[in-house]
Amino acid sequence: MKLDQLDTPAALVDIPRMNRNIARMQSRLNALGVKFRPHVKTTKCREVVHAQLAAGANGITVSTLKEAEAFFAAGVTDILYAVSIVPSKLPRAMALRQRGCDLKLVVDNTRAAVEVARYCAGQKEAFEVWIEVDTDGHRSGIAPEQDALLEVGRILHDSGVKLGGVMTHAGSSYELHTPDALSALAEQERAGCVRAAQRLRDAGFPCDAVSVGSTPTALSAEKLDGVSEVRAGVYVFFDLVMRNIGVCSTDDIALSVLTTVIGHQPEKDWVIVDAGWMAMSRDRGTSRQTEDLGYGLPCRLDGTPLTDWVLSGANQEHGILSPAHETQQTTNLATRFPIGTRLRILPNHACATGTQFPEYHALSADGETTVWSRFHGW
Known part of the structure; x- marks a missing residue:
C-alpha cells in the first residue's frame, strides 16, 4: 500500500534510513x-x-x-x-x-x-x-x-x-x-x-x-x-532527543507517525490532526533540551520537515500543530493544510512512540509499505 492509502494514525519505518543507521553503528563498533x-x-x-x-x-x-x-x-x-x-x-x-x-x-x-x-x-x-x-x-x-x-x-x-x-x-x-x-x-x-x-x-x-x-x-x-x-x-530509528543531543540529523530519523489534518482553529493558528498522545506518547523529552519540539516535528508526506511548525499540544486523539515561533506569519490554514492533508510527525522518543502501535508500516524506497508486527507487554 502507498502512504495515501493507509488508515491514520500509523507508525512508519523508513527502511533505507533504518538500514543506514544499522550500518553506521555496526561499522563504527567493528572499527x-x-x-x-x-x-x-x-x-x-x-x-x-x-x-x-x-x-x-x-x-x-x-x-x-x-x-x-x-x-x-x-x-x-x-x-x-x-x-x-x-x-x-x-x-x-x-x-x-x-x-x-x-x-x-x-x-x-x-x-x-x-x-x-x-x-x-x-x-x-x-x-x-x-x-x-x-x-x-x-x-x-x-x-x-x-x-x-x-x-x-x-x-x-x-x-x-x-x-x-x-x-x-x-x-x-x-x-x-x-x-x-x-x-x-x-x-x-x-x-x-x-x-x-x-x-x-x-x-x-x-x-x-x-x-x-x-x-x-x-x-x-x-x-x-x-x-x-x-x-x-x-x-x-533515532528520534528528536537524539537529534538534539547531536548524534544524528533530522534526516536520520527512521520512525514517523502518519497523520491526517482533520480541522483548523484559525483564530489560534492551530491545525488539528488525528495523532494525539495515544499515537505520539506523552514523552516530552525535548522539553529539557536546547530545542523544545513539543510532541513532535511535522513533515510533509515525502518526509521534508516543516521546521516552522511544531506539534505543540496533544489530547488523546487530537494533535495540535502550531507555528514554531510566536512572530511567525501564517497564511490561510485551510489553503496550506486542507482537510485530509497527510503529514508525518517525527517523535521525541522512538521507543515510547513505537510502543503505541501494534505494527509498523515499513516504507521502501519505491514508496510501497509492508506490515511488520511488533509486540507489547511483559
Whole structure:
C-alpha cells in the first residue's frame, strides 16, 4: 500500500534510513574492535532485529522476558536480560534456559544474588549472571569501588552460579549535547566498567564480559580498551532527543507517525490532526533540551520537515500543530493544510512512540509499505 492509502494514525519505518543507521553503528563498533549486542526494546520487531543480526550484531539485549521469549522463538539464542532479576521471574527465566536459550541475567545487589543462588541450588541448574555497574549515577548498579561489588561476586561464584561479566549503561548521556561532553562520558563509562571487571578478577572471580552502552556514548567513544561488547537501541530509528543531543540529523530519523489534518482553529493558528498522545506518547523529552519540539516535528508526506511548525499540544486523539515561533506569519490554514492533508510527525522518543502501535508500516524506497508486527507487554 502507498502512504495515501493507509488508515491514520500509523507508525512508519523508513527502511533505507533504518538500514543506514544499522550500518553506521555496526561499522563504527567493528572499527573499534568490539562486539555489538543491540537493545531490541526500541522496536520489539523481528524484521528489524533480523536486519541488525544480518549486519553483524552478536546477540541481543532485552528489557522484558516477553522480548526474550519472542526473539528466542524467532531463532535468537544469545540474549541478555538487562534488568535486575527478581525472585518471582526466575522460573520463567529458567524455562527459557532449559529450552536452549543462552539467557543471561543481571543483578545489582546482594539480596538478588542470594535469591538467584538459592533458586539455582534448588533447580540443580545454574544461570549465567552479570553484575550491573553504576558509572554515572543515572539509575541502577553498583559503583566500581563499592565493597558490594565483590560481595555480590563472592555470593554468585561461591554458590556455583556462573559470573559472566559486568555491564553498565550511561543513561546520563541523554542530558548532554556537545561532542566533548559525550566523549568524556563515554570514557567514564568505559573506564568504570573496566575497573569493576578488574576488581572482580583481582579477587579471584571470573569476569569475561565487559559490556557498556547507550546510543550517544556508542557513537562518541574514542576508544574501548578492555570492553568486550557495546549495547545500544534507539540508534536503529533515532528520534528528536537524539537529534538534539547531536548524534544524528533530522534526516536520520527512521520512525514517523502518519497523520491526517482533520480541522483548523484559525483564530489560534492551530491545525488539528488525528495523532494525539495515544499515537505520539506523552514523552516530552525535548522539553529539557536546547530545542523544545513539543510532541513532535511535522513533515510533509515525502518526509521534508516543516521546521516552522511544531506539534505543540496533544489530547488523546487530537494533535495540535502550531507555528514554531510566536512572530511567525501564517497564511490561510485551510489553503496550506486542507482537510485530509497527510503529514508525518517525527517523535521525541522512538521507543515510547513505537510502543503505541501494534505494527509498523515499513516504507521502501519505491514508496510501497509492508506490515511488520511488533509486540507489547511483559
